[in-house]
Amino acid sequence: MSTLQTLDRGLEAIDIVSRRAAGISPAELADELGVHRAGAYRILATLERRHLVTKGDDGRYRLGSGALVVAGRFMGQYRTAAQPIVQDLADRTGHTALVSIADRDESVAIAVAEPAARGPIGISYRVGTRHPLEHGADGLAILALRPEQPDDIDAVRAARLHGHAVSRGEVQPGTAGLAVGTGAVSDTDVESAIGLIALGQPTDLDLDTLLPVLHEARERIARLY
Structure with missing residues (x-):
């Protein structure tokens, strides 16, 4: 399929600007894009008019703000x-389900659902709930998809292995979590995981039954990007 250059x-x-925490100069952008400096200025001026980039006092x-809106x-x-x-x-599955994304060193729930046929005792989990990536199955699943690091905790190593x-x-006392990472998308760097929260201990989770359903849901989530 042809594209508009x-x-x-x-x-x-x-994408280049988004990856430069200290910002980028027109000359640096021109080098990155492989275009003349005048071309980089035109691109930046167009993006600035749409508020997708902004020029600081340092040039x-x-x-x-337009990027934040998008x-x-x-x-x-x-x-x-x-x-x-x-x-x-x-x-x-009969368990509370969620999709979470990584926000720096935290996992943030962005979609949560409880089973329609909920029993007298269930687990409530709110959209927007945050916790450290190293606590909770969803955060561990996200970390497991990152490149291996010498200081990875055992839970991350186990998640990567299995x-x-x-x-x-770790997030709610008396519960067990199960999650799989959905990966990071190169265009957006969105790291996410889909998982389940159940009452009880990890040994109470029927992995043979739950994992196939969870993997199927992961594939459906992955196709949304």
Whole structure:
């Protein structure tokens, strides 16, 4: 399929700017894109007019408020698309289901569902709940998909080995968690996981039954990107 080169370069420029915490100069952007400096200025001027980048007093360009608006809309659309998948996972397993994303060193729940046929005792988990990545199956599953590090904790190493993460009462006492990572998408660097929260201990989880359903849900979530 043919692409529009100018649009492609503009999108590539946004990606490059987003990766430079200290911002980027027009000359540096020109080198990154392989274009003349005048071309980089035109791209930056166009993006700045759309508030996708902004020029600082130091002459370097950083993401602008327009990027935040687009990101917010992405999360809203993603949550809407993911919710039916999460609900189906909850209904099929009888456990609370969630999708979470990594935000720096924390996991944040962006879609949560409880089974429709909920018993007298269930688990409530709110959208927006945060916890350290090293606590909870969803965070461990995200960390397990990252490149191996010398200081990885044992739970991350185990999750990487087995292809899924299990946790015990780290986020909510008396619960067990099971999750698989959905990966990081190169265009957005969104790291996410889909998982289940159940009452009891990890040994109470029927992995032979739950994992196939969880992997199926993961594939459906992955296709949303």
